[in-house]
Amino acid sequence: xxxxxxxxxxxxxxxxxxxxxxxxxxxxxxxxxxxxxxxxxxxxxxxxxxxxxxxxxxxxxxxxxxxxxxxxxxxxxxxxxxxxxxxxxxxxxxxxxxxxxxxxxxxxxxxxxxxxxxxxxxxxxxxxxxxxxxxxxxxxxxxxxxxxxxxxxxxxxxxxxxxxxxxxxxxxxxxxxxxxxxxxxxxxxxxxxxxxxxxxxxxxxxxxxxxxxxxxxxxxxxxxxxxxxxxxxxxxxxxxxxxxxxxxxxxxxxxxxxxxxxxxxxxxxxxxxxxxxxxxxxxxxxxxxxxxxxxxxxxxxxxxxxxxxxxxxxxxxxxxxxxxxxxxxxxxxxxxxxxxxxxxxxxxxxxxxxxxxxxxxxxxxxxxxxxxxxxxxxxxxxxxxxxxxxxxxxxxxxxxxxxxxxxxxxxxxxxxxxxxxxx
Amino acid sequence: xxxxxxxxxxxxxxxxxxxxxxxxxxxxxxxxxxxxxxxxxxxxxxxxxxxxxxxxxxxxxxxxxxxxxxxxxxxxxx
Numbered sequence: 001x002x003x004x005x006x007x008x009x010x011x012x013x014x015x016x017x018x019x020x021x022x023x024x025x026x027x028x029x030x031x032x033x034x035x036x037x038x039x040x041x042x043x044x045x046x047x048x049x050x051x052x053x054x055x056x057x058x059x060x061x062x063x064x065x066x067x068x069x070x071x072x073x074x075x076x077x078x079x080x081x082x083x084x085x086x087x088x089x090x091x092x093x094x095x096x097x098x099x100x101x102x103x104x105x106x107x108x109x110x111x112x113x114x115x116x117x118x119x120x121x122x123x124x125x126x127x128x129x130x131x132x133x134x135x136x137x138x139x140x141x142x143x144x145x146x147x148x149x150x151x152x153x154x155x156x157x158x159x160x161x162x163x164x165x166x167x168x169x170x171x172x173x174x175x176x177x178x179x180x181x182x183x184x185x186x187x188x189x190x191x192x193x194x195x196x197x198x199x200x201x202x203x204x205x206x207x208x209x210x211x212x213x214x215x216x217x218x219x220x221x222x223x224x225x226x227x228x229x230x231x232x233x234x235x236x237x238x239x240x241x242x243x244x245x246x247x248x249x250x251x252x253x254x255x256x257x258x259x260x261x262x263x264x265x266x267x268x269x270x271x272x273x274x275x276x277x278x279x280x281x282x283x284x285x286x287x288x289x290x291x292x293x294x295x296x297x298x299x300x301x302x303x304x305x306x307x308x309x310x311x312x313x314x315x316x317x318x319x320x321x322x323x324x325x326x327x328x329x330x331x332x333x334x335x336x337x338x339x340x341x342x343x344x345x346x347x348x349x350x351x352x353x354x355x356x357x358x359x360x361x362x363x364x365x366x367x368x369x370x371x372x373x374x375x376x377x378x379x380x381x382x383x384x385x386x387x388x389x390x391x392x393x394x395x396x397x398x399x400x401x402x403x404x405x406x407x408x409x410x411x412x413x414x415x416x417x418x419x420x421x422x423x
Numbered sequence: 424x425x426x427x428x429x430x431x432x433x434x435x436x437x438x439x440x441x442x443x444x445x446x447x448x449x450x451x452x453x454x455x456x457x458x459x460x461x462x463x464x465x466x467x468x469x470x471x472x473x474x475x476x477x478x479x480x481x482x483x484x485x486x487x488x489x490x491x492x493x494x495x496x497x498x499x500x501x
Contacts, residue, residue, distance in 0.1 A: 074440030137477075138468065141461040 004188040008422070010262040011097025011250030012362050013089040013198075017053035017243050017349050019063030022092065025359075026366050028063075029374045030395045034227035034348050036241055042206045049218035051226040052204045053243035053350030055085075071155075078142035079151070080120035081202035085246035085355075086152035087159060090114070090196050094160055097250035097262060099194055101161060109193040111164030112153040113183040114200060114248060115175040117354030117409070120147025122205035152200050164192040172409030173314070175199045176247060176357030177417050181271035184251050193256045198248035198358035209242060215281055217318065218242065230351075231378035232315035232322050232344035233390055240316040243350030247358030249365075266365045266419040270301030270404075276412030283321050283408060287328030290314075293414035294332050294404060301418045303402060306336040310373060310403040312364045315344025316351050323384050325406065330386065341398055343391035347377035357407035361417055364405045368421050371399050427474075427500065428493045434469045435489060438462065448490035466492075474500040 014021070017035025018028040035053035044050035058064025067076055070088035090112070094100065101107045127143045145151055150168035157166050165186050169179040176199030183197035203212075212218050219239040222229030230241040257264055274296060276289035283289065298305055311329060315322050322344075333340055345363050352359060367373050372395055379392035401421045408414045432446045439456050452458040452466065467483045470476070474496050478486070486492050 072440060074438070138472070140468065141464040145461070 005190065006254035007184040007187045007251050007268045008254050008257050009249050009265040009268060009365055009419070010252045010257050011093040011099065012265065012365065013092025013096060014245065014247045014359050014362055015055055015065060015085045015088045016245040016352070016359055017055055019056065020060070020065040020088065021063050022096070022362065024063030026363070029345060029348050029363065030372055032348070032375055032377060032394060034230070034377055035243065035350060036226035036229055038226060039204065044209070047209055048213050048220040049209060050223045051219070051229055051241060052209070053241055054204060055245055079146035079155070080123040081244070082116050082119060082200045082246070083146070083152050083155050085202060085244070086114050086200035086248065087155055089198060089200065089246035089248035090156040090160070093196060093248045093250045097252070099250055107161050107163040109164055110162045111166060111183070111186065111192040111195050112157045112162050113165065113167040113169065113179050113186070113195055113197045114152040114156060115169030115171070115179040115354055116149045116152060116200050117170065117172045117175050118201065118203055118208060119149035121208050122202070123147045125207040156196060162196060165195070170354070171413045171415070172411055173351065173353050173356055174407040174409035174413045174415040175354035176359070177361065177405060177407035177415035178273070178357070180249060180251065180268070180358060180361055181273070181415055181417055184268045184271060187251055187253050193253045195251045196248060197251055198246065199355040200246035201353045201355040202244050203242055203353055204244045212242065217281070219317065228378055230317045230347045232313065232317045232347050232376055233326065233382050233384070234379050235381045235383040237317045237319060237322065237383070239318055240346065241350040243352040245352050245359065246355050247362050249358070249362060264422055266368055267422055268417060269420045270297040270303065270416070270418030272296030272298070272300060272416045274414045276414070278412050281410050283324045284412065285324065287324040287331070289412060289414050290325050290328035290406065290408060291331055294328065294406065294416045297404065297416035297418045301420070303418065305333045307402045308333065308340060308404055309398065309400040310364065310367055311340065311342040312360045312403065312405040313342050313344045314406040314408045315376070316346055317344070321408070325408070326384065326386055326388070329388065337387040341373050341389045341391060343374055343376045345374050347375070347379070357405065357415060360405045360407070361419070364403045365419055368400045368403055368419060371397055373398050373400070425493070425497065427496050430473055431470065431489060431492050431496065434473055435466065438466055438469055446489055448488065448493065450489045451487055453487070470496060476500045
């Protein structure tokens, strides 16, 4: 059997409801800032949820989002925003990694694997109305290529000359984690030396908000207090808050990174996947899918669950999901629960669906880099007792050598990533 | 310059994101103005919308320069 190559993280990029940029987002996350606000960009008066975590728009200074900084306006017009977000996060990550392949061999060894949960759903809805009202001749030739989920990977590869594997993942809210895990396997198996991997999502549209509200997934009781709505593990939680943005990492063969003197953030030592085989939107009540997923990731890492210092939880702030995940982690870690720290950064960013696993992988890596654990905002009255430290309200310091990030998606699809600090 | 030529040039500038000075009658959409094949399809759609005219595919294939578009529309736009 061939040897698997080691995979490390050498670049980070993100656009989130807290800021455009990794360090700006991270600073605001540690400071306890929330990205939630009222939706003003479309009519919400007939929607049960009228809030979301929205990227701060501006001229590009002070962590604001100016799409013109990342994609030519004439190209932006052709695509749904999820592609523009991915372009921004990918450029940041490649710049951060200092990886700009030029020669034929370097380009062929560098690939892209960026996924999305729902891709260009808004553009599809708009096109359906054009088809109905004006007929097929009025559909833009960019309708299809501007909505397809794998076109995030396509646009990024074209912009940066990345001619290796070009792939995409679509596994709802597990997308970002699966993308990073699958991309790492492509490197481990030798299909690529470098992979630009992550997730992207632009779900703050009338059609997506109405759709997620219809499956009773969204918070509805905090429309007048948006920053209090995302409250994982709190007794008053009532659903998730939608978020938008993208997270992208540069993954690299360890030897390749060392040879070019790249800065290494962490090693991706474990990746686990599982299915619930239970329900289309609800997690299995016994948490067995989550348990097996984490177990598989740790097995791949060759680590005992007690080695975990930090878990970045899926923790979406839904009544059912949070406690099920917590139970699965307790079952995994047993008596070591009292030394484990676990927080849900969705309390600040909202739920970025297909991008969530990617931005949370980045938060997990940064927690390790800085020895700082981001908080679970709004956790005022835990709905359940646990010995695990859920980091309520404020960030805290802790040395982290091994950390795990969980992502679970509609369809009963689960992914866990385990990162370790290099000695 | 005719009103039609003015409107054609405005559409080309908007859709292709090019400077107005470059949009002269001899400019080829693909060779001179950086359009790809999908851009040209969209341009023709924009002309149809603006001038309320239908441009059949075989006619669209003959519209490769700004001047071609102006000539076609001067003849066919009501």
